[in-house]
Amino acid sequence: MRSIDIRRIAVVGALAALALAAPSPSGAATPKAKKVSQLRAGAGQADITPPQTGYYLGGWTRADRLALGQSTRLYANTLVLQRGTRKIALVAIELFAVPAGLQEDVARAVADLGYDRTGILMAASHTHSGPGGYANNPTYNTAAPSPATIGNPSSFIEFIDPKPADPTLYTFLVKQIAASIRRADGDRGLAAAGWASVELRGLTENRSIEAHLANHGLDVETGRGTAAMDPLGADDTIDPAVDVLRVDKFVKRKGKTVRVPIGAYSNFADHGTVVKADSQVYSGDHHAAAWRVFVDKVRRASPAIPKNQTVVNVYPNGAEGDQTAGLKHTGFDGAAVVGSAEAAKMFEAWKLAGKRLSRTPALDVRWTRSCFCGRSTATGPVDSKGIEGAGFLTGSEEGRGPLFDLTGISLEGRKNLTSDPVQGNKVQIPVGAPPAAVPLSVTRIGDGVLVQVPGEPTKEVGVRVRRAVRGPLAPKGIKHVVIAGLAGDFIQYITTPEEYGQQSYEGASTLFGRNQATFLQERYAELAGQLASGAPAEPPYPLDVAYGVKPDGPDYPAGAAAGSLTGQPPATVARGKDVKITWSGAPLGRDRPVDKAFVSAQRLVGKRWRTVDSDLGLHMLWHVDAKGAYDLTWTVPASAPAGTYRLLVSAQRYGLTTRTFTVG
Template identity: 25%
Template sequence: MYLAGWSKQPLPLTPRGYAMHGYGQWHHRARSTRLPLMCRTIVLHHGHQHLVFCCLDLGYITYAIRQGVCDHLTTVLGGDFTPEQLVLTCTHTHSGPGGCSHDGLYNLVTPGYVPDYVEAIVTTTAETILEAWNSAEPTEISLSTGHFENEIPVAWNRSLDAYNENPEIVPRDDLHAHLALDRTMPVLDFQRNGQTHALMSLFGVHATCVSSQQTAFDGDNKGYAARNAESQLEATGIANPVAIFAQGTAGDVSPHYHGPGQARRRKAIHGEAEYQYARRNGEYQSTLALGALGEEATRIESEGLDALLSYIAMPGRKADPAYANGVDDAYTSAPCHGVPFFAGTPVDGPGMPSLLARSAGWLARRLRRKRLNGSADDSDRSYYQQLYQAQGNKDILLEAGRKQVLGHTLDRLPLPGWADPLVAEMKRQARLGALNQSDLVPSVLPLQIVTLGQIAVVCCPGEFTTVAGQRVRDTVSAQLANTGIEQVLLLTYCNDYMGYVTTREEYQRQRYEGGHTVFGQWSLAVFQTEFAELARQLNKAPEQRTYDRETRPTPVPEAELALRSNVPPPGL
């Protein structure tokens, strides 16, 4: 019998005019709270084995948050806690706080790093975990799977032409983008005395019902789903239920209609209607989750918990040809952001104007030709040959590794600061020396697999598209076929955030997701390679496992972090 405990607390974050994380828009600033942002936790014990699932109403998990929580738990729990046991994920609401990363890029609009936000998140998360840890009682656990009927308007694929490039899928036309995604919802059910007290749902859909035009913290669709499910459980007499609505393969999945007339339909939802739209989308999710409980449920009968966590340095990593279409020299590169990343998505979050994007693409291709054919020295030419081979047909606007925009260092961008406040902030931080040694985006990433009885959960950093996630599941399932694992689930936005992962076929289309697949066209193949190796380690006895337990991101220079911390937001 497993012991399980659960807990939830609101994150004590005071909106003070800092930009929120998600849309990357300078004007998208939090000045109030609509639906409180929550921390929800489920803790499992089996003998001396432990497992923690913790989901935050945030746009991203960062290494700063995760390491702070691990340090706190180690101090309190000592040897009973190891970092491998902690699965820290988020709902990816775009109406949550920014400024929570030690890395520079995703904090630019905040502006900068907000240490008291991180401290509040870390403290509350640790307290919630400890409360759940200490309240564990015998609990029955089962896995059910719900499926959204085709007519339920809960999600659409937002990059359909890229999705259709994948050879294993059934191509869909513009009228059927709602079918170009995984419409199933696995639900872990935690029962006592035959009643559900807690649950964890995994369904991939962006938490972008509320747009960048709003100015309030809000849990978006996942937050409303959790609140609605908990209210329904309370109505049955359950005290303090916990409902986690986490993310699956959300990378190319939108909660907004995509198809003919999509711009007109999106424009019609604004102001208060956006919050009602988020509530309705969340209710679709909570209704399916609660309805799935008990229906053809798989009881977690086999006992035991297990967890593996390994950090890998992504740049320059080689993919196994088995996952790279037989290519023997498929490598990742230093992180680069393409023009489509800055252009945004046409419905969820538009970015730079199309004319400017086309001009930036032309300049990026011109710079590529110059670097590969021009007068650069041999070392630079070799570097760029490898970079462009890895990045493929991406029009690179930002080289996050070398910290250049179209070949210009950040402090010398030719665009004047008055033309774009984000450019002004980037220049300011660069000229202060706040980004000299600090990474712009994470390059050392956490990969994690945990098992609960006969269920394995693959925990991925960042945003995986529908088919990319399915390939990861298939890869891990193949490695665990003879181990007693009967089902492999995928949980995304786990433990850190670095952007997107598409399939190589999707990448060639260079939509927003491909432009934000920062390590290049072989990123997924490398993730498959590394997850396959991690899964193979699960086949071994714990004392025989040889995976990397030591690698961690390089600490950010404290002096640089201080230079970009507590920067007053506009208007203060």
């Protein structure tokens, strides 16, 4: 019996083996478990401060407001995310706008890494204290003539017929922004990411309150409105959302895998106009303080972060068209106060996001380029060309333009007695030729979506765009819809049809008529629906966004071969007070190195000098003139230890060391 049982078992086993080896009834092999690709991420940063002064300040766009030095460096901060072959780069640049041509040139510069224009979400912080004159479309290279330049006829000629992009500046920006993406790509490792949101109130206010009130059917004369008039309360006039995407990376330490933060993408709506035009230096404004303070908080909270690991806060801007902290706060000190408040809330959201991290967040993009082309919308047609209104000419409340300086009269609220079918009651000013088509995208990262808006949407436009996008995507688990303003290109302001009718500064600067926002909302809803269904986006409208500009300009001239100190620091200085030095070198600041400290503060610890601060931070301000005479002020931090200090000037081609001084 025993031998029969063994044979029976052998036969059954053979039949079972044949059954397992046989193809399935459908003819397909037995399915294997699908390998799920995990998130990979990296952080990168590059200095985009031009190593030359003398450019007019982009954003203020006045011929008499030139960069004559530096308060803070300007940076491109980048996070890259990858799952499988899908790569996304989130880039914040400390400039007033992103020209579409520049973005596409950056994409071409990193195409060998697997990025293209659809996967690079590049947005500007909208600081008004960066360089101007780098736009592909010359319309945005204008600087308004002023009383100070009235004796220079070329300032009037260039206002009417603006110059093309400065080839050296343009090429420098393309190379450095691309470098930030390359550095982030080289930093990639297994990672996890997650969103969280908090609110920040009491910092910003609505600078065009009468236009906002029109959304509630209220017709209030310019200059007579208050936030208290909003039927939903004063909080309805601002956008308090602070949205943060936290990204952590997994690294090996002492044979163990540990999770370390590499930064965040942060979003808050707040104009870059705290540092005013009369500062006349390069400055990242409150954004510069916010991302530096945030990074410091993250490093302090996470001692496992290696010293050589780049940590970034990619902080561009949101629906900031009418949102500002620049009425209550001003100057470098004001920027520090505003940025610190923003950083505190971003850090709060970052901590919350730490409980919601996913190693397999969905990554997907729908991108297209849409032409206004006189198309119809639910509220009426848009124009086929962009036209300015009178209110544009005298600027906004944070800093009026030269025409206001001459007349003392604001043109905000000026309306035509007759109504144009498309441009409404706008007093039309035929200035420039804005792009007729703009890039638009929705980018999914986990349970959040970033909406690329090529301009400055108001708070209420942000509300309506979020609603338009959330509808198709809510069933897909989307919880966060975030407005990435000033991204991909620049068509100035975007106001609701109701706000447009008031012809405030924002309405007068809404180029394609009263229905421009409706047109964009409808396009975003289409993109969101395509993302939700898996359908492709509409083919992009063909447009030459380069305008003949190429990233092939010459390098900046080399700095001086030698320099000399002309003014030494005092023998002693108290904490919180200023140390000043002067020296001579190359004209127009050409001595400053890129991606390295120009001036450093060092403290003697034992027998070694240790760097405790530099012009890469927030506490140094320097100026230079056309002959190469420099002056620098270092405000000693209140937390600086007592001791012996010195300052080092580390130029491209020379070095200088001051005498020692005591901080006590």
